[in-house]
Amino acid sequence: MLTISTMSAPNPIPTTITPTPPPSGGNLPLRSIPGSYGLPLLGPIGDRLNYFWFQGQDTFFKKKREKHNSSVFRTNIPPCFPFFVDVNPKVIAVLDVPSFSHLFDMNIIEKKDILVGDYMPSTKFTGDMRVGVYLDTAEEKHAKIKNFTTDILRKSSGVWVSSLISNLEIMWNTVEQSISKDGNANVLNPLQKCLFNFLAQGMLRADPANYSPELAETGHVMIDKWLAIQLLPIVNINLFQPLEEIFLHSWTYPFFLVKGDYNKLVSFVSKEAQEVIQRGKTEFGLTEQEAIHNLLFIIGFNAFGGFSRFLPALVNNLGLNNSEIQNTLRKEVREKCTSPSLLSFSAVQDMPNVASFVYETLRFQPPVPLQFGRARKDFELQTHDTRFAVKKGELLCGYQTIVMRDPKIFDDPETFVPDRFTGDKGAELLNYLFWSNGPQTGKSDANPPNSSLERMVREMWDPNRGWIFEYFADYFPGDVLKNIMSHELIEDEDYSIDNIFWNGSSSGGFTINSAM
Template sequence: MSKAPGMPSSSSSSPLTSQPPLSTASPPAMPLPLRTIPGSYGWPLLGPIFDRLDYFWFRGPANFFKKRMEKHKSTVFRTNLPPTWPLFLGINPNVIAVLDCKSFLHLFDMEIVDKKNVLAGDYMPSVKFTGNLRTCIYLDTSEPQHAKIKNFVIDILKRSSTVWLTELKANLDILFDTIETSISAKGSARLSFPLQKCLFNFLTTAIVGADPTTDPTIADSGYAMLDRWLALQILPTIKIGILQPFEEIFLHSFAYPFALVRGDYSKLYNFVEKHGNEVVQRGVNEFGLTKEEAIHNLLFTLGFNAFGGFSAFLPTLIGTITSDKTGIQEKLRKEVKEKIGSSSLNFESVKDLELVQSFVHETLRLNPPVPLQYGRARKDFQLSSHDSVYDIKKGELLCGYQPQVMKDSKVFEDPESFKAERFMGEKGRELLNYLYWSNGPQTGSTTESNKQCPGKDIVPLTSFLFVAYIFQRYESISGSSSSITAVEKAK
């Protein structure tokens, strides 16, 4: 991906060959034993239903994978993942879980895995949500449209670097002014809606090239429209945590119809068509897309990748800062004050913030915005974990639960603990080879021939700027991932 000024450089090697060796032991490695994949799919009908209840209700996603890994004494095993039959007619929930860094790595090899329509496993929302088109994220790299659209998105992010920083800072000013006003009036400030409005305005201007304030309806409710559009697509696959069995009955038992958000989507489409015409025409003239393909992929990039991703990740990042009891907040503030002070934030200035960068990377390690990754075997092949080799048959669906993968004890020391300094120094930087939040290693490169997120560089860079902004503005900040309860302005 072409980078904004100051973005870290990336290697373009294949992800399966660019990694440093997982073991530095001097003796030659012994051949790994061939093992039958443990686990089963259970009785027809009953097995998927029991696994679904275990996943959503009895254990939750994290313990679902952890307990099965312990039971089978393997990081590779067979299981079912929701959504499940018969409530989702025609969906096959059978997967092969890959839960260590070495086995998970196979999901990035486009020679052996097919990514067609497997963003959420065997479940795919109706294409009506995206104008009866399959957007880039659902296309396999072998499909001609994938390269056109991926290059279009990469170009959008490259060009957006000219306004990315100014729009981010302007909208952060509005966000934290709003938070301070709310704290003064009510004693605390809810974070969700002000943050999402900030993100929507910032990202729409930077990515679509359209100022939301030119349309009062979009300015007031655009973020909520994206929320509803996104929620209806992913609700059947995620645990919300409301009172059971109501969550199972009302959220996980059927696919939601596009008709519920048709009006919202039409307004967003018309806004992009009218006010984002320059970017749309670039997609048409320079990348060979139709106007409809350009607009629907712009909306998906804005709504799912950018707005959805940041809306999931930034509250966690804020909560990690505001609820800190270890002293890391003081260390972050000290680094920002010493290396930037009151100087203007920019892409170059955050390059020297080693602790801030490591802190963001560690938050991404334990809280990736998209926890599940899938890939369907393109052909028969042998998959390796740290200790075994397994035969994979063409057509079998692989699934990696990244929060568990990122706790691989053969790669990360004390993997369950949050260590803000983990990615500092030479050894820490080497660990970026195993930071997979972007559907590829942080040291990799996003190209038209892979499925790595085009925002692989800009997402952490924006997060560095976000953390630095907080500690330029405040001496301290308290609260959680959902609210801010107190701030002390910088002296």
């Protein structure tokens, strides 16, 4: 099977993955799921007030876990009464690693329209269509959008480094100028501007500055507003209570508030990303509108939204930890990458302390804290020590911030340990480190047909550069990568696509497919 792996944001639409299997539960005791949903109206509104106001998310889930002496229990979560009559707030909370892992088994879990729970923002925010993240894996369109997304990530990987460096330089110059002028600086605004331009240049192959000065300067603000209007009913923004409950969590806000900005973003993608859009149409069977609105959602919701939460947490953790880890990371980066021109996927993979610091930030502060899945059929859900019967149609809710602090998996789970994921033990822990769509070690179960293999091979080869070795960095050590770079691509009509091979290989049959 040929699998292409890329470094990506915490929240892209991934290929279908095989999660870390739950432990065998044949001998575990079977319990009924504790907890209740309370009286109609009163139960949901009480849980909502605790969730947003009186307790907050962390304490809300922790107190319920303590009350029921169980990492699995029934509860309500927002949104709910009074104006969410079509939303069912009832969920089964799963708060340890074994139970949480069930959310990524597509044989028992359905993902239709439950990205943020039973509540789904109006499709007006996404071009009057259900974009990829709202589709179940069994829906035909899901596979097309998934493959389109992974193709974009694969193709864009060659320009990530140069684009990121150039945009980071602009960002840090802006921050330094603010500090020189005012003595302080707001980092979030220049960071989001950097992210928007980087993602547009990398994934869309489009520069906002070439489209309009307005988009280059405020495109990130447009996405912020588009995200905020959709998510206001389910996020806590810590304003004055009870005003937040009355005005922000009681009803949805209409699309027309951000319609003008969204249409500007659509126009930008439509005009400047035609190469990517055409690939979506010709190679993946999408309509032009499907390609445009899915591209906007991937960039705006998944990547921009995820990075806007994750990168500040990463920098904050670096600042809060002692100077020793800063010195360790600085030394490792400077030893492995002596100049920005040498920065690459293979170089980063040779930095175990940097990787561990990033993984620990993902564990400690997951960018996407809530995960949902609806039972596709009746099944038994397993924790470390118990089994529970789940009925078809019930909605599961995993609060990843608590799950990733499971004391039976992670030592000293409430402490940020920068080198937690180094060495053999650290590598084993990666089986339990979940991104928003599965474990870090999850594998694709897709088996690309020969036409996909041929397309991938052609993407790996640049007539002017040779083999683009970054594509192979996940599979081969440095000495093999250097050897690959010395060979050329040969295509012969006498061979099948599977036998596209490197000229000069000692075996004479060292094919792309067998090498992978």
